Amino acid sequence: MAELWTGYVWPTVIIVAEIIAIVLPLLIGVAYLTYAERKVIGAMQLRKGPNTVGPFGLLQPMADGAKLFLKEIIIPQGASKAVFLIAPALTFTLALVAWAVIPVNQGWVLANINVGVLYLFAISSLGVYGIIMAGWASNSKYAFLGGLRSAAQMVSYEVSIGFVMISVLLCVGSLNLSDVVHAQEKGMWFIIPHFPLFIIFYISGLAETNRSPFDLPEGETELVAGYMVEYTAMPFALFFLGEYANMFLMSATITTLFLGGWLPPLHMVPFTWVPGVIWFILKVCVLLFGMLWVRATMPRYRYDQLMRLGWKVFLPFSLGWLILTAGVLEVTGWLPK
Amino acid sequence: MIQALVFYMFAGITVASAVMVITARNPVHAVLFLILAFFNAAGLFLLAGAEFLAMVLVVVYVGAVAVLFLFVVMLLDINYLKLREGFLSYLPTGLLVGAILLAELALVVGSWKFAVDAPLSVGSRVPDMALISNTDALGRLIYTDYFYLFQASGLILLVAMIGTILLTLRSRPGVKKQNIAKQNARNKASSVEIRKVPSGGGI
Numbered sequence: 425m426a427e428l429w430t431g432y433v434w435p436t437v438i439i440v441a442e443i444i445a446i447v448l449p450l451l452i453g454v455a456y457l458t459y460a461e462r463k464v465i466g467a468m469q470l471r472k473g474p475n476t477v478g479p480f481g482l483l484q485p486m487a488d489g490a491k492l493f494l495k496e497i498i499i500p501q502g503a504s505k506a507v508f509l510i511a512p513a514l515t516f517t518l519a520l521v522a523w524a525v526i527p528v529n530q531g532w533v534l535a536n537i538n539v540g541v542l543y544l545f546a547i548s549s550l551g552v553y554g555i556i557m558a559g560w561a562s563n564s565k566y567a568f569l570g571g572l573r574s575a576a577q578m579v580s581y582e583v584s585i586g587f588v589m590i591s592v593l594l595c596v597g598s599l600n601l602s603d604v605v606h607a608q609e610k611g612m613w614f615i616i617p618h619f620p621l622f623i624i625f626y627i628s629g630l631a632e633t634n635r636s637p638f639d640l641p642e643g644e645t646e647l648v649a650g651y652m653v654e655y656t657a658m659p660f661a662l663f664f665l666g667e668y669a670n671m672f673l674m675s676a677t678i679t680t681l682f683l684g685g686w687l688p689p690l691h692m693v694p695f696t697w698v699p700g701v702i703w704f705i706l707k708v709c710v711l712l713f714g715m716l717w718v719r720a721t722m723p724r725y726r727y728d729q730l731m732r733l734g735w736k737v738f739l740p741f742s743l744g745w746l747i748l749t750a751g752v753l754e755v756t757g758w759l760p761k
Numbered sequence: 762m763i764q765a766l767v768f769y770m771f772a773g774i775t776v777a778s779a780v781m782v783i784t785a786r787n788p789v790h791a792v793l794f795l796i797l798a799f800f801n802a803a804g805l806f807l808l809a810g811a812e813f814l815a816m817v818l819v820v821v822y823v824g825a826v827a828v829l830f831l832f833v834v835m836l837l838d839i840n841y842l843k844l845r846e847g848f849l850s851y852l853p854t855g856l857l858v859g860a861i862l863l864a865e866l867a868l869v870v871g872s873w874k875f876a877v878d879a880p881l882s883v884g885s886r887v888p889d890m891a892l893i894s895n896t897d898a899l900g901r902l903i904y905t906d907y908f909y910l911f912q913a914s915g916l917i918l919l920v921a922m923i924g925t926i927l928l929t930l931r932s933r934p935g936v937k938k939q940n941i942a943k944q945n946a947r948n949k950a951s952s953v954e955i956r957k958v959p960s961g962g963g964i
């Protein structure tokens with residue numbers, strides 16, 4: 425009995441508690457990211473944004489959630505029912521499970537696995553299924569076109585994301601995300617030597633999360649709302665939350681790979697007083713603000729331009745940079761052992 | 762105990778979804794079940810301690826190959842009923858292929874069970890897995906002892922890719938394309954002209 429307790433029950437309780445400790449702040453963050461997006465874009469367009477529900481409109485996300493929760497779920501005629509309902513759940517789940525390997529502070533990581541970077545890459549490559557399944561199962565041409573566009577777009581940009589990750593990993597010598605941050609502690613943040621890669625990753629991240637200016641899968645001017653067009657109530661809410669959770673994930677990945685994760689900008693007294701997790705959150709917030717800023721500023725890309733950017737600009741550049749990195753490391757003997 | 766339970770879960774779902782791949786009525790559902798089977802096979806790799814292979818299986822098969830499968834199947838105009846005809850005529854071939862695969866698997870397992878010291882006689886030994894991670898171990902084998910084979914398989918894939926492009930490439934006359942360099946080279950002086958239009962006169 426005691427063995428059952430110490431061997432199985434207690435670890436399970438701890439893991440569940442850790443999962444809640446990750447997911448709960450994340451969900452609150454997601455809710456307030458939707459609020460922040462409306463406020464930021466509002467400010468940039470000289471509007472007020474949400475300001476009625478609660479002080480400064482702070483309860484707006486709750487009101488939106490309650491509204492979506494109470495609406496009726498409509499399943500279109502001729503839709504493949506199971507696939508139609510699995511798709512949003514899949515999108516949302518994938519956006520959450522990837523957080524298992526993100527180190528938010530020294531040692532604060534749910535699963536400190538050796539192939540952390542690959543795990544992140546694998547999970548983000550699965551994200552396309554939620555969208556393509558939704559597009560197909562809706563039995564609607566707008567949704568289907570949105571799904572196909574998104575599949576092509578996400579597969580294209582994943583390739584350059586992969587090369588960017590490999591360049592960074594060459595400088596680390598490990599696939600473990602905590603090791604990635606430790607390598608930046610010893611040297612410098614990878615944004616300094618790999619600045620062009622940071623830009624490529626950020627832009628590819630926008631394309632991966634289907635954010636503006638790459639939100640062609642939604643493209644409301646031509647596809648109404650793309651793959652989401654037939655969704656109502658909670659399934660729609662799951663897509664919506666999944667998109668924002670993916671933004672968080674992308675920002676956290678960039679923070680870990682390029683901005684030194686939980687590290688303070690300088691190893692000096694006033695900076696080292698602040699706990700690592702605060703630095704992590706601050707960096708994520710800066711990147712998220714950039715994403716909102718881009719949405720308020722940039723017009724949507726044309727589809728052929730999107731493909732050109734992915735295949736003819738980012739892919740050759742990141743491949744060339746990978747070779748350059750490998751060459752520099754080999755010649756200077758900085759290759760991590 | 763937990764490991765055994767998880768193994769049976771992954772294995773059970775893999776087999777069940779593999780059966781669904783060939784029995785599903787709708788080809789898109791069949792591909793989705795195939796993806797589920799891939800994913801659970803990755804889970805089996807994880808249990809076997811091959812975390813790198815598990816992740817690569819998900820990235821390559823689930824994340825890339827299966828997406829293209831799904832893409833193609835969704836775009837095909839398939840008559841579901843016609844697809845199910847001729848099941849019996851394909852059955853012998855299918856069974857034969859299955860039997861050969863089973864026999865080969867049995868051979869692999871057999872050599873592993875009965876000649877335990879066989880791996881020791883191989884030219885490049887498997888490194889001690891207790892000391893290094895399996896990404897490391899795989900990298901050392903691939904990029905040192907089996908370097909030429911690895912490069913050759915890469916070249917084979919490249920040839921296949923070029924072949925596919927060659928088969929589908931055709932020059933289509935009269936396609937309007939944007940010349941990006943030309944577009945970027947346009948400036949105000951060459952493309953905009955301001956004229957004073959006299960009223961009633963036109964240009």
